[in-house]
Amino acid sequence: MFTISQETPDDWWEVESLYDLCFAPGRDALSSYRLRDDVRPVKGLCLVARDDQGVIAGAIRHWPVRICPxxxxxxxxRALLLGPVAVHPTHQGEGLGGLLIYQTLGGARALGWERVMLVGDAPYYSRFGFSKLADVVMPPPTNPDRVLGLALYPGAWGGVAGQVSKWSPDMALPQA
Structure with missing residues (x-):
């Protein structure tokens, strides 16, 4: 049994420790992290899952990005950049990662977001509806085959092409 709640500032160190445990050293050198520098994650789309002992067993975050021709x-x-999502090794295979993804995708739709993207493994993320984005380019050194997207509304990725870049403070967040 897991209790899912919004990530709070008090959760930060525990969540970062989980990400350190689940991902390779140097994870913060990836291009996805450069898009997150000095940008706040989207409120309401950063969740933690605690096990029955109160320990964080999983976490997910979403960040605003822009895609410019x-x-x-x-x-x-506007798009959401999903990630990172992580599940403690002792809870992997229990469906917790999927639960966090589905819950935040529903939350993103409710907040008025139209599209979500990520850098990840297509065989895993395709079960949630993600597919390769042929015309969306992440900053190097990202493998273009790992740039995936999901339309939260039919046709939301139609005509979207260009370079993914850091969120601009002058862009308005969607209003639900």
């Missing part, structure tokens, strides 16, 4: 910063699209 080459040379045109005035017509950027």
């Amino acid at each position: 080459e040379g045109d910063d005035s017509h950027c699209f």
